[in-house]
Amino acid sequence: MRQALSDALREEMLRDENVFIMGEEIGVWGGTYAVTRGFYDEFGERRVRDTPISEMAIGGAAAGAAMNGLRPVAEFMTINFAFVAFDAIINHAAKVHYMFNGNIKCPVVFRAPGGGGRQLGATHSHTPDVIFAHFPGLRVVSPATPYDAKGMLKSAIRSDDPVMFIEHATLYQERGEVPEEEYLVPLDKSDKKRDGSDVTIVTYAQGLPVSMEAADKLSKEGIEVEIIDLRSLQPLDLSLALESFKKTNKAVVVEEGHGTYGIGAEIVAQIQEHAFDYLDAPIKRVAQKQAPLPYARELEQSALINPDRVVAAVKEVL
Amino acid sequence: MATTKKKKAAPKTKKAASKELTAEEIRHADEREVGVGRAGDIPRENLMDWYRQMVLIRKFEQSCSEQYQLGKIGGFLHLYIGQEAIAVGSIAARGANDHVITAYRDHGHALAVGSETGPVMAELMGKVTGVSGGRGGSMHLCDVPRRFWGGYAVVGGHVPLGAGIALAEQYKGTDGAVLCYMGDGSTNIGYFHESLNLAKVWNLPVVWIVENNQYGMGTAVDRASATPEMVTKASGYDMEAHVVDGMSVCDVYWKTTDALKRVRAGEGPQFLEMITYRFEGHSMGDPLRYRSKEEVVKWRDDDPIGVIERRLIEQENCTQEELDAIDDQVEVEMAAAVKFADESPEPGLDTLYDHIFVEN
Ligand SMILES: Cc1ncc(C[n+]2csc(CCOP(=O)(O)OP(=O)(O)O)c2C)c(N)n1
Ligand SMILES: [Mg+2]
Numbered sequence: 011m012r013q014a015l016s017d018a019l020r021e022e023m024l025r026d027e028n029v030f031i032m033g034e035e036i037g038v039w040g041g042t043y044a045v046t047r048g049f050y051d052e053f054g055e056r057r058v059r060d061t062p063i064s065e066m067a068i069g070g071a072a073a074g075a076a077m078n079g080l081r082p083v084a085e086f087m088t089i090n091f092a093f094v095a096f097d098a099i100i101n102h103a104a105k106v107h108y109m110f111n112g113n114i115k116c117p118v119v120f121r122a123p124g125g126g127g128r129q130l131g132a133t134h135s136h137t138p139d140v141i142f143a144h145f146p147g148l149r150v151v152s153p154a155t156p157y158d159a160k161g162m163l164k165s166a167i168r169s170d171d172p173v174m175f176i177e178h179a180t181l182y183q184e185r186g187e188v189p190e191e192e193y194l195v196p197l198d199k200s201d202k203k204r205d206g207s208d209v210t211i212v213t214y215a216q217g218l219p220v221s222m223e224a225a226d227k228l229s230k231e232g233i234e235v236e237i238i239d240l241r242s243l244q245p246l247d248l249s250l251a252l253e254s255f256k257k258t259n260k261a262v263v264v265e266e267g268h269g270t271y272g273i274g275a276e277i278v279a280q281i282q283e284h285a286f287d288y289l290d291a292p293i294k295r296v297a298q299k300q301a302p303l304p305y306a307r308e309l310e311q312s313a314l315i316n317p318d319r320v321v322a323a324v325k326e327v328l
Numbered sequence: 329m330a331t332t333k334k335k336k337a338a339p340k341t342k343k344a345a346s347k348e349l350t351a352e353e354i355r356h357a358d359e360r361e362v363g364v365g366r367a368g369d370i371p372r373e374n375l376m377d378w379y380r381q382m383v384l385i386r387k388f389e390q391s392c393s394e395q396y397q398l399g400k401i402g403g404f405l406h407l408y409i410g411q412e413a414i415a416v417g418s419i420a421a422r423g424a425n426d427h428v429i430t431a432y433r434d435h436g437h438a439l440a441v442g443s444e445t446g447p448v449m450a451e452l453m454g455k456v457t458g459v460s461g462g463r464g465g466s467m468h469l470c471d472v473p474r475r476f477w478g479g480y481a482v483v484g485g486h487v488p489l490g491a492g493i494a495l496a497e498q499y500k501g502t503d504g505a506v507l508c509y510m511g512d513g514s515t516n517i518g519y520f521h522e523s524l525n526l527a528k529v530w531n532l533p534v535v536w537i538v539e540n541n542q543y544g545m546g547t548a549v550d551r552a553s554a555t556p557e558m559v560t561k562a563s564g565y566d567m568e569a570h571v572v573d574g575m576s577v578c579d580v581y582w583k584t585t586d587a588l589k590r591v592r593a594g595e596g597p598q599f600l601e602m603i604t605y606r607f608e609g610h611s612m613g614d615p616l617r618y619r620s621k622e623e624v625v626k627w628r629d630d631d632p633i634g635v636i637e638r639r640l641i642e643q644e645n646c647t648q649e650e651l652d653a654i655d656d657q658v659e660v661e662m663a664a665a666v667k668f669a670d671e672s673p674e675p676g677l678d679t680l681y682d683h684i685f686v687e688n
Binding site: 062071076097147 | 427460461462463464468470472477478480482485486487488489490491492493494495496497499500518519522523525526529530682683684685686687
């Protein structure tokens with residue numbers, strides 16, 4: 011997926027002179043996660059802008075440049091540091107279009123790698139996606155496959171809206187088919203990633219490989235799950251999830267973030283609102299346990315989602 | 329309310345002072361410098377126009393206060409009375425590609441860029457004909473065609489936006505620069521420091537204008553800022569900084585003109601501390617417990633409209649009748665603005681979801 015993101019950025023920079031990238035260590039260093047390796051030499055320091063360690067200024071200046079006609083792709087070294095820029099993202103980038111009655115556009119992309127499971131401790135392991143998705147005005151997407159990553163990043167850069175583009179760092183290693191020719195993936199459409207008839211799993215990002223592995227295990231026992239990848243959290247497209255649920259009548263929601271007030275909570279609420287008559291069993295949520303992520307390997311893993319927890323949840327709803 | 333018809337007997341004004349006053353000297357000046365050294369270079373018609381703009385802002389604000397008391401303006405309302413010379417003098421100095429962005433005390437800036445009084449008043453009343461369609465309110469005026477990017481209500485939040493707008497001009501290779509205004513209080517928030525640093529590192533075409541009106545809400549500058557002299561903050565970012573007499577529209581004009589020249593000469597971001605005073609409360613309903621009546625009276629002697637008025641009468645052979653005629657014309661304009669706003673409809677309830685995303 012790393013290569014897919016890198017290709018998307020490079021292609022868009024070659025296509026549109028107004029696209030540039032900025033962030034900490036993205037240039038000379040080559041990007042903390044190496045997504046922008048080689049960009050500094052290829053595009054130079056005008057378009058590949060190393061910034062000071064100033065998240066408030068990164069968020070705000072990228073938004074300002076976008077308002078005045080550019081298409082900045084600003085990278086937060088990790089999403090944990092985007093907390094420092096929360097006001098710039100939520101109160102400014104996501105509000106100017108509405109607050110000024112459509113007179114100002116803010117086509118900025120904030121890229122932010124995140125997620126737990128790498129023994130980085132409580133401050134560096136957040137999956138806070140839902141917090142960003144709470145507010146109208148900001149598109150929030152998080153791809154799970156290289157194909158989606160490339161197509162969605164290109165769409166995000168071309169979008170006239172501000173986009174929070176969340177990359178789960180574990181997925182950088184994910185491999186998958188990416189076509190040679192140019193393609194785009196829409197920013198507001200969910201996608202069916204596996205067909206099945208017994209239980210619907212609704213998930214996204216790191217939840218997808220976890221759910222896929224669970225699905226393989228369940229399949230060996232004769233249980234077939236259907237997997238819907240949300241891809242976008244704001245706006246939220248539940249059309250495929252509802253369609254699938256009306257067929258299976260059972261669902262499990264899998265997300266890496268904390269479960270309390272999480273994405274699962276929203277999805278369960280919407281399913282019961284829109285498909286109450288189809289409900290055969292309480293919908294289960296599999297999510298990060300409600301504790302800060304600890305450093306110790308096994309302890310950290312015990313708090314995160316994994317295929318076994320998904321398998322157990324599916325069996326409970328059956 | 330301050331009146332614009334302040335008639336001081338035999339006013340004396342110093343001419344052609346060549347040395348730059350310090351902030352402290354400006355605060356305690358007995359006589360207001362007018363133009364500091366180059367007053368004579370400004371054509372009379374410009375001075376007359378600046379006078380008109382300042383009176384317009386003053387009367388606009390007085391009218392806001394009335395409309396607020398009538399319950400026609402809701403939310404927070406921050407008046408610009410006392411600070412008019414800053415928006416008028418600095419915006420008069422801007423070039424064709426220069427931008428303006430400021431905080432929530434933004435009525436003066438909107439009028440100085442040329443936004444019409446009717447749509448600005450309509451915005452304050454939450455009408456669909458307002459400059460932000462009634463979605464913004466007093467603190468969120470904008471006029472993008474006039475390169476006014478808005479008022480912003482989170483202290484310091486717009487400061488990096490100003491840097492970004494400047495970055496876009498630099499990136500596109502234009503000669504455009506940004507005038508980014510902020511209060512003294514905003515120099516204490518992280519946004520300020522990060523943005524000044526970034527602007528210097530990237531050599532961005534921006535003039536930071538601190539309107540030091542001596543208070544952030546009820547907190548005097550020296551109770552909130554490690555240094556009461558805003559200019560010294562710029563030195564930490566290796567930025568050229570000057571103190572400006574914010575009560576003298578001419579001083580504001582020249583110092584901004586010079587700063588913009590240095591920006592365009594490639595000398596990088598510039599910093600101006602403009603010494604001024606907020607004559608009214610922070611917002612409506614401020615109990616004003618934090619400052620003495622004597623202090624307010626002292627500053628009212630330096631009313632920026634009085635300063636330009638004296639200058640016009642003493643040095644430009646301007647008659648009181650000429651000034652009165654301008655005042656009357658402004659009154660007429662304001663009455664029309666209020667009427668326009670009063671008669672405008674509110675935004676339809678079916679528009680709640682408009683403009684959340686560009687592409688829906
Ligand atoms: C981040 C933030 N904190 C607090 C406030 C509340 N607040 C609004 S105005 C203000 C004072 C700001 O003073 P200054 O920057 O000097 O501007 P002035 O009002 O004097 O024009 C405060 C504390 C706010 N709007 N934003
Ligand atoms: Mg102040």
